[in-house]
Amino acid sequence: MSSSQALFIHDSASSSQSLTSATELSELLAEVFGYQQFRDGQQAVMDAALQGRDSLVLMPTGGGKSLCYQLPAIAQTGLTLVISPLLSLMQDQVDALNTMGIAAAALHSGLAPEQSLQVLRQLQQGQLKLLYVSPERALQTSFIERLSSLSVGLLAVDEAHCISQWGHDFRPEYGQLGQLRQVLPNTPVMALTATADAATQHDIQQRLALQQPLVHRSSFDRPNIRYLVEEKYKPVKQLRDYVRKQRGAAGIVYCGSRKKVEELAERLQQDGVRAAAYHAGLPHELKETTLRNFVRDDVDVVVATVAFGMGINKPNVRFVVHFDVPRSIEAYYQETGRAGRDGIAAEAVLFYEQSDAAWIRRMIEEHDNEERRRVEVQKFNAMQAMAESQTCRRLVLLNYFNEYRHEPCGNCDICIDPPKQYDGSVDAQKALSCVYRVGQQFGIHHVIDVLRGSRSQRLQELKHDQLSTFAIGKEQSHEYWLSVIRQLIHRGLLIQNIQRHAALQLTEEARPVLRGEQTLMLAQPRINLVANKARVTDRGDYDKVLFRRLRQVRKSIADEEQVPPFVVFNDTSLVEMAQQLPTSASALLAITGVGQKKLERYGRDFLAAIEDYLDADNEHQLVP
Template sequence: MTKQINLKAHLKQHFGFETFKGNQEEIIKNVLAGNDTFVLMPTGGGKSLCYQLPSMILDGTAIIISPLIALMKNQVDAMRNFGEDDGIAHFLNSSLTKSAITQVKEDVLSGKTKLLYVAPESLTKEENILFLKQVKISFYAVDEAHCISEWGHDFRPEYRRIRPIINEIGNAPLIALTATATPKVQHDIQKTLGMLNACVFKSSFNRPNLYYEVKPKVHASKEIIRILKENIGKSAIIYCLSRKKVEELAEMLIVNGIKALPYHAGMDASTRSGNQDKFLHEEVDVIVATIAFGMGIDKPDVRIVMHYDIPKSLEGYYQETGRAGRDGGEGRCITFYSYKDIQKLEKFMQGKPLAEQEIGKQLLFETVAYAETSLCRRKLLLHYFGETYKEDNCDTCDNCLHPKEQFDGQDSIVKMIKVIQVIKEKFKAEHVVDILTGRVTSSVKSYNHEDLELFASGKEEDGKYWNAVIRHALIAGLITKEIENYGLLRISQKGLDYLVKSYPIMLTKNHDYDEMEEETRTAGGTAAVDPQLFSMLKDLRKLISKKLNLPPFVIFQDPSLEAMSTYYPITLDELQNMPGVGAGKAKRFGKDFVDLIKRHVDENELDRPIDLVVKSVANKSKLKISIIQSIDRQVPLDDIAESKGIEMNDLLKELESIVYSGTRVNIDYHIDQVMDEDHRDDIFLYFKEDAETDDVASALDELGEEEYSEEEIRMVRIKFISEVGN
């Protein structure tokens, strides 16, 4: 029955395929022989067939334990398409009505059903256990088996109960399948399922068609819009960690003309599955989602997977990026990274049990190492999953395409290995780095490690540098990370030999994304400003200001003119997307400006990058609305600040932003209480008649710092812009 010709005939008969992929055939033979089987196969490798085909051949019903209702429905629909009778596959979960459950049970007991999908929660219900005891079970399959392990990226406690329940229902061969498992997680799965003697089939984790890139998280929304606009019509998934960010980003994409929808666990089930179906049926191009999306979703042509937020573990990252290019075609995996996000994730861990925090920290450490490394990202990723990538350059990651300068790191590596040796291989990377850089932490103190001869021996370099050294040494096999013990560093035999006779190992420094963020921020500003147009807009502003007898800055500030000279808005709608231009200002002053810009664009035959102006979602800032309402009720400004839990300085900033965008507010009631009349009039007159700029420092110079405070000048400036400009 397990002869090759028979298997291929069954494959053709049930699924219409001529040949097996990878090691599918060996796996299926093993299942048919009644052996426990562990399958480690990356997304897109064809895991499902490894239990679907044996279920069609063997007597009885295969029980498939699967974590997601959406995934079950998908798989059942797919199986029914292959068979003549809908009864061939069913699922049993909380979404079914009583009559539907009765139908399922009748079909299973009559022998019609070859596959029964069950959620782990349903499996534990007493009535289901009693029912399954009456069923002839061909085998059990545990899909997404990484959910068993606390070290996995999607731990589900109820998965831990699978083995005892199988023992209660009745033993049958077991197949466990996962797309991501480090050696640690693999061992955990086998131990918990009681299948340590299972035959293990491990496919390569290398997906050569995927391109990996990490970008600094600066103006990330704008960058996402730019990438999507350059790839119109291509399917993309964008992952965010919070539901709120999913909603915000999806809304921003829609406003910018991109066909996008949100997906997260907080939405009602019908909207969520409706959005998923629209993505699968190509009614929308982009899904913005939390990690709840995509497990088992078989869409072969996702071309881009972006992570707006860095994932909590490399396993999660690998599985999510693995949803790109499953058809072997193009797949771009772009991640936005800022160390601030890591700090945020660490904060979320506080309050959890200590063991859980330790695991979480270790997983995050690996993610940071991946994000900040200058090594080949593919090499690093595969090393994490216990696989060696032998090529020096993969040509499909940002680090290989844009390599950084290298230097010989043998002295640093020797120093680092000696520290591990001196502290008797009992500490994690973090502690080793603290010793090298000379940081006296509580952990260093409690072991008196500040007294070591090697303490601060590497202080000329920072922690990021030493983390990079450790990462290189791990990949070179000079040290290993103890997986059972929260990541303790050990020295391999190769590492001990290296201490005796070292040789050059070329290192590259890690990326410093915080520095890159700074560079990007300062490099922003006026880089792409059209100087000729900027000068013409300033002249126009001067002309209008004379005609209306207003200071030029009341009409538009310089940053607004710079944005106009960069993006060439030619309609009032487009003009409203420029910084500091609200609807009121666009209406009042905008026509002459957009007419001038349009003439300039036509005469010089310019390409407008207006598509890349990120239209912001209508400002629904509750804070701003609430401030305006409080001012309407004439609440003193210091009381407003206190009730909102902000400083007076921040309240004034909010008010400045409100009036500069064209909205009127009347704060006379407050100014009259806190300032004398002469002071108020002097400042008002200064802005009306003398000021060439609205700069507070210039006003203080002119009016005298001894007599006037910065706060007074800002309040009167708000009054002035509001009354005169709006």
């Protein structure tokens, strides 16, 4: 056993010293996890944890959040406690860590009593490096008392947006996790999430009592995901045609109702698709079976409500379809982010029609809690604006999360089939001036009413009919100005302040346009959306036949060990094998995701499969 491997099991040798240098962290990264370099921000976050500093980590799904606490856990003394929302996610991560020789366990209600006792014994004897628990378990009095007697080196709170009242998935138990700071006052806290706007970030820091935290915001960009929006015309046929074209790739279809979920799953099954339904009304055992079969590649497509949510630990999802429009950009981003976590090309398709949006808006308006209703309305407004946008979809998403960019992505339906452009400088000046004249205190529709010269009683009471911008845009329709203003928001010239009833406010980017110092090209407003036919045609330059054989080897090993296939190797590793054709242990060790332990456990099987394939190919070429 090497010196670094001894750290995986918390024994006397590993208790004497913590690894903190950049060199030692890099060595562990390669030897244990099989990665040759850190991703953006990972090392800074790890350094903060090892130095005892709190941190707030915003990284996109698939951006490497888990590694931020897993690597420090094996590089220092003490236990790393991970708060995680879903049992399935906990178990998948524990399985993956155990496969790499790391002493990890989870405490949850799905364990048999003797299993729970075994985990508690390991915990008390200092044999664990990572322990995963739910927020409910973490707040139990008995567990808190046990924590006070342990050496906890790091507290990691995953899916931290659940803490915030402004987040799209608020959970009261998460909001109480600040209590753990009283029990572990000297333990650094790492809060991690894929989505959090400014209000949610502030809430997370307050509720977890983070002390001068390192705040790391990775880019929200997922360049391997192609974003597509299609107008609904025959939605069931559109979905069936799309899934057929994916030829057995893994995908998720989100629907707004349980009835629709079951109907669509049945239609896909009739088409010969290995599909299954998932929603909160189904028996628990059936849901668990569906999730397990999907993660283990025994089901290709899951048709689900948002109940099929956080914690879907499956890197090779190739497409996510929204059959109905989501309620917020945060939800849309989280759900589409479940595609392509392995970095390989993936698609996010939204079927959209305005009547769906009107139905969701009515449902939101029926919410009893006035403040919650206001927040949800504002968030849905942003989601609807994205669906109806004439601007690059990726720019809309990134600008929503305050990551301002100006160059279109080239990998969305708007970029592939761009709308006509025109010099929108004058329109922009009219809209921006109107926002300024109403004191930056009103929302989109009020500003449009002023631009179009509405004679409503409210405008007259506010004396906004006397402003210089009143009726300067009367020649254009309400929908026209809605498109213009949404483009200005997406381009970062305006923001909607969610804490001030979505009031429009100018940014610094608006100044040169207002002054006439900068020309602004806008998309000619499309009042009616046009159905999009763009599709990804190729998924890489690797040997597809060998890739399929390697997947069969992986599936066989995974079934034998009763773990999901990605725990053995993810698709990225198999693609590299199919590209580089490694035939020696050292060559296989250079493949992304192949660490020393996995080389020892699985290397022989994969090398044999590659050598057999090459031998068969050579024999085929020798045949006259």
